[in-house]
Amino acid sequence: MEKLILPDIPDLDKLDVYKKHGGFEAAKKALRMSPDDIIEEVKKSGLRGRGGAAFSAGLKWSFMPKTTDRPKYLCINGDESEPGSFKDRQIFEFNPFQMIEGALIASYAIGARTCYIYIRGEYYKWIKLVQKALDAAYEDGLLGEKMKKTFGTDFAVEMYLHVGAGAYICGEESSLMSSIEGKRGYPRVKPPFPAQAGLWGDPTTINNVETVANVPHIINRGAEWYSKIGAEKHPGTILFGVSGHVKKPGVYELPSGTLLTEIIHEHAGGVLGDKKIKAVIPGGSSMPPLRGDQLEGVRMDADSLKEAGSGIGTGGIMVMDEDTDLLKVLWRITHFYHHESCGQCTPCREGCGWMEKIFLRMLDGRGVKGDLDLLVSVANNIEGNTICALGEAAAWPVKFMIARFRDEFEKYVGEEIKLEPADKVHSMRKTETPIAPFALK
Amino acid sequence: MAFEFTQENVARIEAETKKYPSKKSAVMKALYIGQEQNGWVSNEVIKAVADRLEITPEEALGVATFYTMYHKKPAGKYHLQVCTNVSCMLRGGYEIYDAIREKLGITNGEVTDDGVFSLEEVECMGACGGAPMMAVNEDFFENLTKEEALRILETKK
Numbered sequence: 296m297e298k299l300i301l302p303d304i305p306d307l308d309k310l311d312v313y314k315k316h317g318g319f320e321a322a323k324k325a326l327r328m329s330p331d332d333i334i335e336e337v338k339k340s341g342l343r344g345r346g347g348a349a350f351s352a353g354l355k356w357s358f359m360p361k362t363t364d365r366p367k368y369l370c371i372n373g374d375e376s377e378p379g380s381f382k383d384r385q386i387f388e389f390n391p392f393q394m395i396e397g398a399l400i401a402s403y404a405i406g407a408r409t410c411y412i413y414i415r416g417e418y419y420k421w422i423k424l425v426q427k428a429l430d431a432a433y434e435d436g437l438l439g440e441k442m443k444k445t446f447g448t449d450f451a452v453e454m455y456l457h458v459g460a461g462a463y464i465c466g467e468e469s470s471l472m473s474s475i476e477g478k479r480g481y482p483r484v485k486p487p488f489p490a491q492a493g494l495w496g497d498p499t500t501i502n503n504v505e506t507v508a509n510v511p512h513i514i515n516r517g518a519e520w521y522s523k524i525g526a527e528k529h530p531g532t533i534l535f536g537v538s539g540h541v542k543k544p545g546v547y548e549l550p551s552g553t554l555l556t557e558i559i560h561e562h563a564g565g566v567l568g569d570k571k572i573k574a575v576i577p578g579g580s581s582m583p584p585l586r587g588d589q590l591e592g593v594r595m596d597a598d599s600l601k602e603a604g605s606g607i608g609t610g611g612i613m614v615m616d617e618d619t620d621l622l623k624v625l626w627r628i629t630h631f632y633h634h635e636s637c638g639q640c641t642p643c644r645e646g647c648g649w650m651e652k653i654f655l656r657m658l659d660g661r662g663v664k665g666d667l668d669l670l671v672s673v674a675n676n677i678e679g680n681t682i683c684a685l686g687e688a689a690a691w692p693v694k695f696m697i698a699r700f701r702d703e704f705e706k707y708v709g710e711e712i713k714l715e716p717a718d719k720v721h722s723m724r725k726t727e728t729p730i731a732p733f734a735l736k
Numbered sequence: 737m738a739f740e741f742t743q744e745n746v747a748r749i750e751a752e753t754k755k756y757p758s759k760k761s762a763v764m765k766a767l768y769i770g771q772e773q774n775g776w777v778s779n780e781v782i783k784a785v786a787d788r789l790e791i792t793p794e795e796a797l798g799v800a801t802f803y804t805m806y807h808k809k810p811a812g813k814y815h816l817q818v819c820t821n822v823s824c825m826l827r828g829g830y831e832i833y834d835a836i837r838e839k840l841g842i843t844n845g846e847v848t849d850d851g852v853f854s855l856e857e858v859e860c861m862g863a864c865g866g867a868p869m870m871a872v873n874e875d876f877f878e879n880l881t882k883e884e885a886l887r888i889l890e891t892k893k
Contacts (some may be wrong), residue, residue: 366757378821378860411755416768416805417817417861419874455755460764460803463859477760477791479802495757538823538864545865580822580860611864613823627822631859637802 298548299512299524299532300505301389308424310431313392319437321511325400326448328514333404337510339518341530345382346372346466346503347579347608349529349597352510358490359405359498368499369407369452370475371398371507373414373425374459374466377579378631379611382534383504385546387414387421390508391428395454397507399438400514402452405500409453412504413471416460426456463635467683468501470637481637482683505534526552526596529607535595537563539614540570551596555585558595559614570616574700578608580628581688583695587617604695621703625696626654632689640681646673647689662708667697739780741788745769749788759789763799767806776807804858812847812854814892817871818885820857823864828882832868833857835882839889852893 306312313319325333338353359367371394375383386394394412402410412429414422432438436445438454457475459465465474469483472494493499509531513521522530529551535558538544542564549558555577559565566572572587577595583605585593593599597607615624633647650673653666674690681687697704741749748769752762766789770781777800779793786796800806807815818836820829837843840853847854863869866878870885877888 375862376860379823379864380860381862381864384862415862416803417858417871419871420876453755457755457761458765458768460768461805461858462803474764475756475761476758477756477763477789477799478795479798536865538867539826544823544867576822613826613864615826619826623825624822627820627825631821634859 296532296550300393300508300534301385301546301548307390308388308392308428310392310428310435313390317515318392318511319396321514322396322399322437323446325403325514326446326450330404330406333400333514336518337404337513340513340521341518341528342506342509342513342521343529343531343597344503345505345509345533345610347377347581347606349607352502352506355490355500355502356401356405358488359500360490361406363498365497366409367405367407368494368497369398369402369405369410370468370471370494370499370501371410371412371504372466372468372471372501373412373418373504374463374471375418375504375609376415376463376466376635377581377609377611378628379536379538379576379579379613380609381536381538382546382610384418384421385534386504386508387418387425391425392432393511394504394508395428395432395438397510398454398502399442399452400510401500401502401507402454403450405498407452407500409455411455411457411475411494413457413459413465413475415465416458422456422458429454429456462637463631464637464683464685467685470683471501472499479637481639482685484682525550526594526599528598529596533595533607533610535562536609536611537614538611540567540572540616540619541565541614542567549595552594552599555593555595555612556590558612559590563612563614566614566616568616570618572614573617573619574615574621574624574696576605576611576613576615576692578606579611580613580631581684581691582606582608583691584699586699589699621696621700622654622657622707625692626651626658628692629654629689632685636685636689640686642677642680643686643689646677649673650689650693657704657707660707664708666708667701667704671697737778737780739770739774739778739784741770741784742773745773746788753789760791760795763789763791763796764803767796767800771806776810810847810851813852814872815854815856816889817856817858817861819859819861819863819867819869821860823860824868827867829868831882832870832880832885835886836870836889839886853889 334356342352343349462480464470465480470480474480489499547562574584576584593603633651638644674693677686678690752765753759766785782796786793818833844857869878
């Protein structure tokens with residue numbers, strides 16, 4: 296199988312090596328096409344976003360207004376903070392120019408003269424690598440004003456790096472734009488969608504790093520060729536990041552629609568200690584988990600996973616063996632969303648905290664009958680009642696893990712309420728938390 | 737404690753503002769530069785950033801408090817970030833975190849008395865394939881064991 300995004304070519308992160316292997320040929324070809332033809336080609340290829348929503352990339356580009364005097368922007372989303380995802384950093388390290396070339400073509404297609412590559416702040420090393428790649432591309436006349444001469448067109452795009460500072464929510468597209476504008480990373484109400492009112496109120500498109508890295512291949516070899524790779528409705532290769540209890544964790548580039556069991560057992564070397572699998576989260580921590588006995592025949596593409604009761608998300612596969620304590624896992628996931636909630640919407644800000652407190656109580660041996668239903672009820676009241684999808688991301692793991700592994704959780708809830716009676720009258724003053732400190736053993 | 741950007745850093749911030757139609761967008765980078773120069777983001781740094789970018793100190797403070805990577809109090813010479821999120825937790829992230837807490841006698845958000853180490857329990861750092869991991873300042877250490885993590889601390893003084 297040919298790898299499109301992370302081919303086995305040494306030193307591909309050097310511009311001359313990248314060019315020797317056909318780098319920037321697609322950009323040359325694209326700049327001779329009309330923007331509409333490029334959008335049409337990408338639409339036909341069936342390329343879908345790799346950042347989580349699996350939305351048609353060509354369709355997203357086509358939402359950008361054609362006739363407008365306002366500046367247009369492209370943002371490349373490399374915030375990559377979803378637990379279980381670590382694929383974009385491979386592109387930053389091993390094939391940054393393909394991302395830059397893809398971003399260049401995308402900018403031309405939507406008419407953006409400025410492109411921001413947003414990388415999470417913790418990627419210290421990779422920020423430097425991408426900046427180095429951008430500098431090399433500028434030096435070589437592939438970006439900025441000099442590209443007009445290089446490519447013989449009147450189109451030029453400036454490409455800049457914007458570094459995050461440790462906020463998961465900035466991977467959400469409207470929050471990412473708030474962050475670039477120099478504000479707290481608050482998501483915005485949609486509509487208006489970014490294509491109508493994005494950065495500074497101007498039309499903006501946000502694409503994932505891996506999504507744009509696919510574009511040069513589509514331009515070079517045609518939509519038809521690309522659409523035949525992998526699953527019919529979600530074509531191309533996908534970078535699957537496998538982590539957790541497997542022998543060979545890592546990023547594996549495979550055609551979409553590859554069997555989940557094949558990825559775990561063949562590519563990732565199987566489960567540590569050859570144990571059985573209790574649960575798998577197939578697309579990063581916000582996607583519903585699957586039971587170990589639900590994995591047979593599940594294919595890794597958006598539609599198959601939806602049918603199987605989960606989602607492709609970012610393709611981050613987290614494997615948990617039979618000895619995993621799912622309550623601890625679910626508490627940890629909820630703790631994460633509680634920590635990362637931006638605080639704008641009450642259901643998410645408060646609900647995530649409530650769920651975490653209930654999990655802590657259960658872990659402390661004081662779970663009560665009704666806790667599980669209470670958790671599902673809180674999750675249901677978060678889902679759909681927030682500005683952005685962090686609400687769903689926090690609610691789904693709770694809802695689905697309790698639904699699918701109820702037996703695992705029932706052992707933590709007693710029949711009777713064991714809460715100590717309060718020894719003081721309730722007051723608004725800050726009192727000690729009634730929850731005993733909990734230490735993970 | 738008074739704070740003033742060095743000439744070189746003023747130039748870096750100026751260069752950053754050129755990337756955007758609005759100077760305000762450079763606030764994240766400017767705060768980083770302030771943190772780099774001062775060691776942490778103090779109120780004086782906030783004020784200097786705000787003055788430089790022509791925004792209110794409240795706007796700069798709002799950004800500094802929203803993002804976790806700005807130190808709102810002095811950090812150690814070596815800032816340890818240990819990931820305990822799911823992928824790391826499954827591979828022993830908490831063992832490493834607990835061992836470090838025990839060895840240094842500090843917990844999340846604290847600094848050792850000698851100011852050498854500060855510790856932070858962080859959310860996913862995007863190193864799940866090399867779990868468990870920790871970062872010492874800007875260096876990632878992946879596929880860690882408890883012993884290895886403690887040995888790394890020994891080499892940092």
